[in-house]
Amino acid sequence: MDDAIPASAVAPMPNNLEAFWMPFTANRQFKKNPRLFVDAEGMYYKTIEGREVLDGTAGLWCVNCGHKAPRIVKAIQEQAAGLDYSPPFQMGHPRAFDLAARLAAMLPGDLDHVFFTNSGSESVDTALKIALAYHNVTGNGTRTRLIGREKGYHGVGFGGISVGGMVMNRKFFGSLLTGVDHLPHTHNLEHNAYSRGQPEWGAHLADELERIVALHDASTIAAVIVEPFAGSAGVILPPKGYLQRLREICDKHGILLVFDEVITGFGRLGASFATEYFGVLPDIITTAKGLTSGAVPMGAVFVRKHIYDAFMKGPEEAIELFHGYTYSAHPLACAAAHAALDTYQEDGLFERAAAMAPYWEDAIHSLKGEPHVIDLRNLGLVGAIELEPIPGKPVKRAFDVFLNCYEHGAMIRTTGDILALTPPLIIEKTHIDRLIETIRSALRAVD
Ligand SMILES: Cc1ncc(COP(=O)(O)O)c(C=O)c1O
Numbered sequence: 373m374d375d376a377i378p379a380s381a382v383a384p385m386p387n388n389l390e391a392f393w394m395p396f397t398a399n400r401q402f403k404k405n406p407r408l409f410v411d412a413e414g415m416y417y418k419t420i421e422g423r424e425v426l427d428g429t430a431g432l433w434c435v436n437c438g439h440k441a442p443r444i445v446k447a448i449q450e451q452a453a454g455l456d457y458s459p460p461f462q463m464g465h466p467r468a469f470d471l472a473a474r475l476a477a478m479l480p481g482d483l484d485h486v487f488f489t490n491s492g493s494e495s496v497d498t499a500l501k502i503a504l505a506y507h508n509v510t511g512n513g514t515r516t517r518l519i520g521r522e523k524g525y526h527g528v529g530f531g532g533i534s535v536g537g538m539v540m541n542r543k544f545f546g547s548l549l550t551g552v553d554h555l556p557h558t559h560n561l562e563h564n565a566y567s568r569g570q571p572e573w574g575a576h577l578a579d580e581l582e583r584i585v586a587l588h589d590a591s592t593i594a595a596v597i598v599e600p601f602a603g604s605a606g607v608i609l610p611p612k613g614y615l616q617r618l619r620e621i622c623d624k625h626g627i628l629l630v631f632d633e634v635i636t637g638f639g640r641l642g643a644s645f646a647t648e649y650f651g652v653l654p655d656i657i658t659t660a661k662g663l664t665s666g667a668v669p670m671g672a673v674f675v676r677k678h679i680y681d682a683f684m685k686g687p688e689e690a691i692e693l694f695h696g697y698t699y700s701a702h703p704l705a706c707a708a709a710h711a712a713l714d715t716y717q718e719d720g721l722f723e724r725a726a727a728m729a730p731y732w733e734d735a736i737h738s739l740k741g742e743p744h745v746i747d748l749r750n751l752g753l754v755g756a757i758e759l760e761p762i763p764g765k766p767v768k769r770a771f772d773v774f775l776n777c778y779e780h781g782a783m784i785r786t787t788g789d790i791l792a793l794t795p796p797l798i799i800e801k802t803h804i805d806r807l808i809e810t811i812r813s814a815l816r817a818v819d
Pocket residue numbers: 490491492493494496525526527528599603604632633634635660661
């Protein structure tokens with residue numbers, strides 16, 4: 373399956389690269405030397421020049437089933453020829469309800485209700501709005517503050533960048549939401565460099581939430597949102613006991629805990645969700661990406677029973693939550709999601725990821741001592757290689773490694789001077805070897 377991309381996939385270069393304003397991209401640099409994919413299969417992309425590129429990042433942390441997963445392709449094709457669209461407001465279609473029930477059954481505890489969105493950013497803004505509205509409908513309308521974390525990434529909506537903690541994503545966009553505070557991040561090489569799996573040091577950083585509560589008073593705080601591990605900031609893993617401590621403090625003060633599982637959901641850690649992996653139950657979970665294995669845009673927000681129930685009061689004919697999207701639970705997305713869940717289950721991909729994790733860990737840590745490497749991190753099927761920045765030229769070294777890997781047939785991702793790896797869950801040992809050796813050569817080749 374890996375090498376089966378037909379030669380016919382090679383396509384001509386577009387005449388005009390100017391019109392498309394590319395997201396999160398150095399447009400002028402890219403357009404001078406574009407990197408274009410025209411097809412993909414299994415673990416590989418095919419470039420416009422006809423080269424195969426090993427996918428070390430599951431697209432953008434989303435193609436967990438691998439490319440062109442047969443069940444997903446079939447489901448999308450069939451759905452496109454069936455119900456094309458059904459309004460999600462005051463109307464429905466059966467697969468949306470089946471999908472929500474199926475997802476609710478996958479989630480631990482009483483995370484029983486599902487609100488559909490089209491992206492991670494929409495899931496985050498939906499979750500924050502539900503948290504605020506929940507306190508409102510339960511008579512706690514003074515709880516309006518939202519607490520995020522430094523280095524957090526929660527997409528690009530105004531809610532998400534307000535609780536997020538990545539400076540470049542915030543500084544150009546005005547005053548953002550008011551009433552937001554941030555926990556400190558947990559990145560610390562002095563204490564945690566080269567940890568295998570979760571670091572030992574840093575659980576006490578969750579206690580900063582007590583300081584924030586003392587400053588603002590619990591009666592003003594609606595929710596805390598964190599990624600179980602910070603993905604986009606460069607795979608910053610939660611210290612042992614940290615998430616448990618956050619849960620305890622939120623419980624003590626009646627604050628809702630939101631896990632942003634847009635990356636960690638659907639098998640990344642070798643468990644269905646991070647909540648299961650870490651054994652910590654939040655009140656709300658945001659997801660997207662792996663829900664459809666990236667094949668059709670879709671997101672979902674899971675809420676616990678008491679939250680949903682709090683809205684199901686008052687006259688039956690009244691709309692309970694004034695929120696939703698034209699494409700919430702789009703039929704095509706529902707079809708893709710059902711097929712992705714079938715693939716995860718029938719091919720045992722979460723278990724496969726868990727079984728592959730020790731090999732992955734050893735492979736990542738085999739890079740210790742290579743040029744420029746100052747830290748290696750791993751958990752489940754996620755990994756990070758942190759590099760010493762070139763003095764005065766931050767991000768250049770990592771980007772040069774990225775380019776070198778791409779030229780030599782492997783796609784990785786960079787954030788700052790960190791290389792991030794999040795392969796499809798179908799990855800095999802031979803792919804891991806190839807990915808790591810390509811990175812090793814690149815590290816040795818760059819300045
Ligand atoms: C944790 C987290 N939340 C939200 C998002 C935003 O998702 P999207 O790009 O689908 O809006 C991302 C994307 O990487 C993410 O990693």
